[in-house]
Amino acid sequence: MDSIRSNQTKEDMITTIRMELSNDISCSKGILLVEGTDDVKFVRKVFNSNVICYESFSGKVGLRELLESPEIVDERVIAVRDRDYSEEDELPQRMFVYDACCLELMMLQCKEVVDGLYFTYYRGNLSKEEYALNAMRNLAPYSIMRMKNEKNGLEMNFSSIGFGNLISDEGELDIEALSERMKNAFVNNTDRFDQLWEMCKTEAADLDDGDLFKITNGHDICLYLGIILKSGKNSLGEKGVRDALFNSYRKSDFSHSYLYSALRTYQVKHRLVYVD
Numbered sequence: 013m014d015s016i017r018s019n020q021t022k023e024d025m026i027t028t029i030r031m032e033l034s035n036d037i038s039c040s041k042g043i044l045l046v047e048g049t050d051d052v053k054f055v056r057k058v059f060n061s062n063v064i065c066y067e068s069f070s071g072k073v074g075l076r077e078l079l080e081s082p083e084i085v086d087e088r089v090i091a092v093r094d095r096d097y098s099e100e101d102e103l104p105q106r107m108f109v110y111d112a113c114c115l116e117l118m119m120l121q122c123k124e125v126v127d128g129l130y131f132t133y134y135r136g137n138l139s140k141e142e143y144a145l146n147a148m149r150n151l152a153p154y155s156i157m158r159m160k161n162e163k164n165g166l167e168m169n170f171s172s173i174g175f176g177n178l179i180s181d182e183g184e185l186d187i188e189a190l191s192e193r194m195k196n197a198f199v200n201n202t203d204r205f206d207q208l209w210e211m212c213k214t215e216a217a218d219l220d221d222g223d224l225f226k227i228t229n230g231h232d233i234c235l236y237l238g239i240i241l242k243s244g245k246n247s248l249g250e251k252g253v254r255d256a257l258f259n260s261y262r263k264s265d266f267s268h269s270y271l272y273s274a275l276r277t278y279q280v281k282h283r284l285v286y287v288d
Contacts, residue, residue: 022069022077029084032064036088042279042286045078045091047071053258054115055092058266060285072096079104087282092271094230097159108278111270116230116257118269120144125260133241133248133256136183143183147236148224150185152216153209155227157194160208167199175232176239183240263288 020028032043042063046052048071055065068074075091078084090106094114103109110118119125130140138146148155154175161168173193178186191209198205219227234253241248248256266272266287275286 043089112225114230119257119261122265128260153212156212
């Protein structure tokens with residue numbers, strides 16, 4: 013699989029993609045646009061080796077701009093991105109999404125991946141069925157606030173908050189201490205935050221396990237698990253969790269995903285090949 017980590021402008025990428033399309037005499041070449049470097053790594057592992065993969069010049073926003081560009085309106089060009097909090101009918105045609113909120117959560121939907129992390133790195137008291145779900149459950153009010161922030165333009169800077177040092181040795185999150193940090197990152201009045209936060213906690217209490225996969229942020233869950241999973245005497249760390257997910261997730265696991273089925277349907281219709 014060819015891939016380019018894009019440090020190009022939108023115009024540069026359009027020019028490059030147009031050249032690829034014009035050189036594809038048989039009109040059978042699959043071109044895939046993705047958000048970032050982790051997506052490129054994932055594509056290399058589970059997509060067909062002949063797929064040409066380009067990293068967006070500007071994340072999700074760049075993917076939309078590229079797909080909607082009249083200069084590369086072509087069925088051979090598709091995109092895959094995190095679902096985040098979007099509805100599929102809100103997305104452009106030829107844009108596909110991972111099964112869960114994001115790539116990391118899609119991989120964590122795989123039982124074999126979760127079991128592998130458990131037996132290799134977990135030293136706590138929860139079962140292999142519980143440890144990852146417990147982390148997502150503890151994060152649920154925070155995850156819902158993330159969702160409200162994105163959907164309602166609340167302008168909270170989540171990158172400045174952090175919660176790593178608020179997780180106990182038993183793996184529990186001090187959610188009220190986290191709420192104080194969130195309040196400091198809330199640019200609107202604090203009374204409004206208090207109301208929103210109570211809503212988030214109420215909504216979180218009603219979520220089932222399946223809902224947790226739809227709202228949990230990939231960075232958050234990898235950070236959380238990176239603290240409770242151990243490599244020797246040390247915590248595995250966020251990067252370690254992400255690397256372990258990529259190492260554990262197999263092409264055969266991907267073949268059971270909704271995304272795989274959607275891509276198969278699309279490629280049969282248009283006589284292209286993105287997945288085997």
